[in-house]
Every structure is written in structure tokens, then in C-alpha cells.
Amino acid sequence: MLSSPFYPAGRDTWISSPSVIAHIDMDAFYASVEILDFPELKDKPVVVGGSSNRGVVSAASYRAREFGVRSAMPVFQARILCPDIVIRPGRMKRYLEVSRAVIACLQSFSPLVEQISIDEAYVDLGGTGALFGTPENTVLAIKDKILKTTGLTCSVGLSTSKLVAKIASDMNKPAGITIIPPSRVRAFLDGLPVGKIPGIGRKNEEALNRIGIKTLSDIRKLSLRFLEERFGKFGSRLRDISRGEYYSPVVPYSQPKSVSNEVTLDRDTDSPEVLGGVLLDLTEKVGRRLRKHGFRGRTVTLKLKDSDHRQITRSVTLDRSTQQGKRIYEEAMKLLAGCSLKVKKRLIGVGVSNLEPAARAGQISLFEDKIREEEKWDRVDRAVDDIVDRFGSGALKRGRLRRE
Ligand SMILES: [Mg+2]
Structure with a gap:
């Protein structure tokens, strides 16, 4: 079905590879x-x-x-x-609908589909041979099915790892299929400029260029010790990447319906200040989890349990989705203000539902009006996420007043 200038297509080609991964990227x-x-x-x-x-x-x-x-x-x-x-x-809304149709197509070929943005996903084809023939034929069939189902073209990279498949899918856009079989991975990587490595960043690229390291083959000549001294943890990854030995698994990910956190209070309370304080903490956590997993949500729900175990929930649906602790906190506080505190509360919780994948930076600008203010808070939130990741959640608590 597929002719390649490089090698005879066939299953044998892939036998030596620890994995067979396709990266699918919708065109424009x-x-x-x-x-x-x-x-x-x-x-x-x-x-x-x-x-x-x-x-x-x-x-x-x-x-x-x-x-x-x-x-x-x-x-x-x-x-x-x-x-x-x-x-x-x-x-x-329409883009999300099409995105879901694309993912459904992919899932009909392999249970191992990892969506990484609204229009991109990895598919692990390691175990699909018996059903669909060679990996080459499978990616052709995938592209075909996406076109028939949605009317849209995609570009595909097929190789031995997520990293190489992703770089490959970008090489023949639009509507191209780029196949880098195991025997070609090393040669393919050797010629690549270091800036092509996902996650390398401008600064690292420039630092490497300054010492004469321009391509991945240059990196392969450096010792692990040098790379680690220079780049820390990223150094050993760079070495693995340059050898075509950097493998990360395809993690099938289905979208959660909601993200929530709740806590049973140490002591039942009717104090709005105490409940508000707990809420600040809970909303921070929920916002952090949304960001970590790449979702935004539109519906904020507050849950309260009385000391006699009666439970109430109150929800509000926002005009625009959010993943910010501050925004969730503001809405949860409004919901709390609408609740009677006559009976003491023993549990309080907050959840965000109506989720959608968070757009990438350039895509967020679809909703440009409030964007500047929000970006500011996104940056604050990301900085906090970094610190919490490094030092644990006790390391930093934002003052309540400073959040107003
Ligand atoms: Mg795309």
C-alpha cells in the first residue's frame, strides 16, 4: 500500500523496536x-x-x-x-466536537491513545499488528478514516518513540506521512538542530550553540558527565534523546468529568471566616490540579454538609472556563455567601466540572477581551505550581488579602 524511498515496508522492520508510536497532528x-x-x-x-x-x-x-x-x-x-x-x-465548541471525533477514530485503532492537545495525539501501535497489518498500513488507514469521518486532513509521524514521531509529523505538513523506521532513527536524529528537541527552550539552545553544539550528533559526542554538569537532570535525557533511546509511554487519558476537593473540618463551624479560609485552600488545590492535567472548567460547585449530615450543593456556570484558583475561589465565596450558616458545617468541598482541554497559549487568545488580566494570574499560578512541585505544598501560601 505504501511505498517508501527508504526501505521495504513490513512488520520485520519494526521487530527491533521497543515501541511503535504514531503522532497525529491535525493540519491548521x-x-x-x-x-x-x-x-x-x-x-x-x-x-x-x-x-x-x-x-x-x-x-x-x-x-x-x-x-x-x-x-x-x-x-x-x-x-x-x-x-x-x-x-x-x-x-x-465546534472545534472540541471535531476533536472528539478525531480521538474516537484513533481509539478504534488502538486502546492506547494519548491526547496532548485539542488537535494532537499519540497512538501506540505496538500491539495492533494482527488487526491492521503493518504500522505503515495502519497509519494510512488512520489518516483515511479521519478524513472520511471529519473531512479534515492530518499529518502523521511514525517511529519508535513519541519524541521522534512528534518531530517527524511536522516534516511533511500538510497531509503528510513521515515514517522513521528503527534503522533510520539514528541518522534522522543526527542531522536535527538541537532546537528541534521538544522542551529544550531557547536558552538551552543558545547555550549549546555557543559551545559549538548545533545538532543532535554533536550532543552524542559529549560525555554524560559534561551534560549533567551543564544541564542537570535534563542532561541525561539529552543524551538518551541524541541516541534515539528516549522512550516515554503512551498514557491513555480519558477526560475527567470534574476535579474536586473536600475536607471534613476539625471542628463543626458556622464561621464564614473559617469556611472562607478552608475554601481558599481547596480552590487553590483544585486550580492546581486543573492546570496540572491541562483542563479548564466552567461550572463551580460548592458542597456543604451540616453537623446533622444534611448535604447541600450550589453551582454556578461561568461565561468562560477557568483553571485559576483565584477565579474558582471568588465564585465559591459567592456561593457560600448565598448559603445559610444557621446550622454548623462539618464538611466543605469545591468542584469544577464542565471541563474542556486547556488551549495552548496561542489558542487562548480566541477569547481576547479579559485575556491580559487572566494571563497575569496564570503566570502567578504557574510560578506557585513550580514552587509547590519543588518544595511541597507547605512551602508557599498566598495571603488572602493579596489575592483580592
Ligand atoms: Mg495541528
Whole structure:
């Protein structure tokens, strides 16, 4: 079915590999969905993004890219590069619907599907041979099924690890399949600039370039000791990556329905201050878990149990989803203010439901109006997450007043 200039396709090709992973990446996802739903946009330069000049491009169609328009670019700049550009506001609900259809397609090929963003996922094809033939044929079938089901094209990388599959899927966009079989992994990596390594960051890239390390083959020549001294923990990972020996498992992940935390109080209380204090702690934890797992939620629920074990819940659904402790806290406090405290409470909890995958930075700008204020808090939250990860949750508590 598939001819490759490199090697004869077949199962034997993959026998030496500890894993067989495909990375699926939808092409210009938001823009492609717009063109799918509004065929009159076909062949037009289309971007999805904020409509005011302060907005940012979330996705650009391939026609728009011919003018140099890129995602994360300010809309005004896109207009200068391409005066005829069509700017569409985002329709997140629709994109999520299509995203779910894509994931369902993937799950029909393997139970091991890990969604990493709204339009990207890894599929572990290690165990699927008997059903679908060779990995090469399987990725062809996957691409075909996605096209038939959704009307959209994707690009696919197929290789021995998540890392190589992801780099590969980017090489022949749009609608390309790039296969790096085990025997080619080393050669493929050798020529790659270090900046292509996911997670390496600008600073590391520059630091490496400064000492003459430009490609992965250069990294392979360095000693582990040198790499560890220079990059700490990341050093040994760099070495494994450069040898094509960095493997991380595909973790099938199904979206949780809600994220919640509750606590039974040391002593029953009717004090709004005490309950508010506990709530601050709980909402921080819930926000942190949402961020950690990459979700935002729209519905905030407060749960209270009386000392006589009667339980009440109160919910509010927000205009826009959030993953911020501060925002969840504000809503939970409003719900608390609406509850009678005549009977003392023995348990308090807070949950966030109505979840959706958190968009990547460039995509958040679909909702540009409140974005600046929110980004500020996102940064604060991320800084707190870092500290908590390193030193434990006792290390840092934000003052209640400073949060106002
Ligand atoms: Mg994509």
C-alpha cells in the first residue's frame, strides 16, 4: 500500500523496536474546521483569532501562510502582510466536537491513545499488528478514516518513540506521512538542530550553540558527565534523546468529568471566616490540579454538609472556563455567601466540572477581551505550581488579602 524511498515496508522492520508510536497532528486545525463548515472560504487566506487589532492569530490556513501569516502573530500584522485576509472568531465548541471525533477514530485503532492537545495525539501501535497489518498500513488507514469521518486532513509521524514521531509529523505538513523506521532513527536524529528537541527552550539552545553544539550528533559526542554538569537532570535525557533511546509511554487519558476537593473540618463551624479560609485552600488545590492535567472548567460547585449530615450543593456556570484558583475561589465565596450558616458545617468541598482541554497559549487568545488580566494570574499560578512541585505544598501560601 505504501511505498517508501527508504526501505521495504513490513512488520520485520519494526521487530527491533521497543515501541511503535504514531503522532497525529491535525493540519491548521481551527482554520481547517472553518473552511470545512464554510466552503466559500476555500482557497482564501483564513485565520482564526481575535477580531480587534489587539488580538492574536490562533490558527492560519495554508493559503494565509503563503503570505507569511503565522499563529501567535498579532492580527494587525497579519492584516499588513495580507490585506485580504479573512478573520474568523473562534468556535471552540465546534472545534472540541471535531476533536472528539478525531480521538474516537484513533481509539478504534488502538486502546492506547494519548491526547496532548485539542488537535494532537499519540497512538501506540505496538500491539495492533494482527488487526491492521503493518504500522505503515495502519497509519494510512488512520489518516483515511479521519478524513472520511471529519473531512479534515492530518499529518502523521511514525517511529519508535513519541519524541521522534512528534518531530517527524511536522516534516511533511500538510497531509503528510513521515515514517522513521528503527534503522533510520539514528541518522534522522543526527542531522536535527538541537532546537528541534521538544522542551529544550531557547536558552538551552543558545547555550549549546555557543559551545559549538548545533545538532543532535554533536550532543552524542559529549560525555554524560559534561551534560549533567551543564544541564542537570535534563542532561541525561539529552543524551538518551541524541541516541534515539528516549522512550516515554503512551498514557491513555480519558477526560475527567470534574476535579474536586473536600475536607471534613476539625471542628463543626458556622464561621464564614473559617469556611472562607478552608475554601481558599481547596480552590487553590483544585486550580492546581486543573492546570496540572491541562483542563479548564466552567461550572463551580460548592458542597456543604451540616453537623446533622444534611448535604447541600450550589453551582454556578461561568461565561468562560477557568483553571485559576483565584477565579474558582471568588465564585465559591459567592456561593457560600448565598448559603445559610444557621446550622454548623462539618464538611466543605469545591468542584469544577464542565471541563474542556486547556488551549495552548496561542489558542487562548480566541477569547481576547479579559485575556491580559487572566494571563497575569496564570503566570502567578504557574510560578506557585513550580514552587509547590519543588518544595511541597507547605512551602508557599498566598495571603488572602493579596489575592483580592
Ligand atoms: Mg495541528
